[in-house]
Amino acid sequence: MAESCCLYAVVDSTLPIVGRQGLGGGPLRNLAVGEIGAVVGALTPGVLEPTRENVLRYENVVEGLLLDFAVLPARFGTVAADEEAARAAVAAHYQQFVANLRQVKGRVELGLKVLWRGDPTDSCGQGPARVAPGRVQLGPGAQYMRQRMQESHAAQAARQHAERIVAEIDRSLASLPTARWTQVAPTTRLLLSAAYLVDGGRVREFRATVTAMKGRHPALSFLLSGPWPPHHFCYATEGDAHVTDFLAGGDSSLHPRLDAARR
Amino acid sequence: MAKGEGTLAEDVTLLEILDRVIDKGVVIGGEVTISVADVDLLFLGLKLILTSVERAERLRLGPEERLG
Numbered sequence: 001m002a003e004s005c006c007l008y009a010v011v012d013s014t015l016p017i018v019g020r021q022g023l024g025g026g027p028l029r030n031l032a033v034g035e036i037g038a039v040v041g042a043l044t045p046g047v048l049e050p051t052r053e054n055v056l057r058y059e060n061v062v063e064g065l066l067l068d069f070a071v072l073p074a075r076f077g078t079v080a081a082d083e084e085a086a087r088a089a090v091a092a093h094y095q096q097f098v099a100n101l102r103q104v105k106g107r108v109e110l111g112l113k114v115l116w117r118g119d120p121t122d123s124c125g126q127g128p129a130r131v132a133p134g135r136v137q138l139g140p141g142a143q144y145m146r147q148r149m150q151e152s153h154a155a156q157a158a159r160q161h162a163e164r165i166v167a168e169i170d171r172s173l174a175s176l177p178t179a180r181w182t183q184v185a186p187t188t189r190l191l192l193s194a195a196y197l198v199d200g201g202r203v204r205e206f207r208a209t210v211t212a213m214k215g216r217h218p219a220l221s222f223l224l225s226g227p228w229p230p231h232h233f234c235y236a237t238e239g240d241a242h243v244t245d246f247l248a249g250g251d252s253s254l255h256p257r258l259d260a261a262r263r
Numbered sequence: 264m265a266k267g268e269g270t271l272a273e274d275v276t277l278l279e280i281l282d283r284v285i286d287k288g289v290v291i292g293g294e295v296t297i298s299v300a301d302v303d304l305l306f307l308g309l310k311l312i313l314t315s316v317e318r319a320e321r322l323r324l325g326p327e328e329r330l331g
């Protein structure tokens with residue numbers, strides 16, 4: 001009877017995987033699909049519970065593969081009905097995977113989060129505008145509207161300030177990544193959430209550049225993480241999947257919404 | 264492999280991992296399913312993407328809640 005299996009990653013090799021285990025402790029198998037491989041493991045009860053331990057172990061499995069192969073990590077919880085279904089799933093998008101593996105080979109992902117240390121509206125030097133009290137006493141409704149207007153102006157100023165800083169960060173890092181994924185000001189305190197695809201040999205240079213930026217922006221906190229497998233730079237067939245900007249003339253057909261997202 | 268910097272490194276590391284493992288990575292709609300907690304999502308048309316642990320937890324509810 002065919003058994004369901006977890007798909008962990010697509011890799012740039014058909015070599016067998018030796019000595020590495022999946023979430024349930026069973027061996028990983030590399031299913032050859034042309035010149036690439038689909039790495040699968042047995043699906044055992046409980047391994048896909050979205051717990052802290054399982055998620056950490058999943059990441060460890062993928063990072064282990066990264067030591068030997070170019071890797072496209074599958075999303076946590078990707079399951080195929082059996083090994084043949086996993087092979088067919090990868091085969092159906094073979095050319096995209098081959099191209100995507102070529103883009104990530106020899107490269108790693110670095111994560112960067114930039115946060116305001118204090119109130120963003122204070123940091124940009126344009127806190128809520130203080131309107132001089134008029135001679136006419138404002139009613140509660142007018143006071144409320146004036147307060148909302150002041151807050152709106154402050155938020156707009158903070159947003160513009162954030163965009164200027166992000167533009168500077170982009171300029172500083174421009175020559176280092178081959179692709180990037182960014183969100184500007186996804187929350188009030190988070191100025192930038194970004195992932196960069198960087199050549200393995202340039203990670204140190206990337207770190208040094210971020211360290212230099214820290215010195216120039218004492219009001220900001222820079223959180224650099226990685227190296228990671230290239231989670232943000234993987235092929236996805238879903239329309240609402242993440243969007244990646246391949247800087248080096250990459251193939252935007254890998255990411256259906258890339259063109260639409262470009263301004 | 265060390266991740267993150269500073270005193271909050273451990274929390275940051277976990278959040279960074281969750282952001283990547285749950286919300287990013289290869290997605291192949293139609294051929295394989297994304298499944299958590301042994302919930303078979305085939306009947307949802309194999310088009311479901313997990314975007315957060317919250318959503319993953321929601322999938323663990325009964326079929327009525329899931330489809331509603």
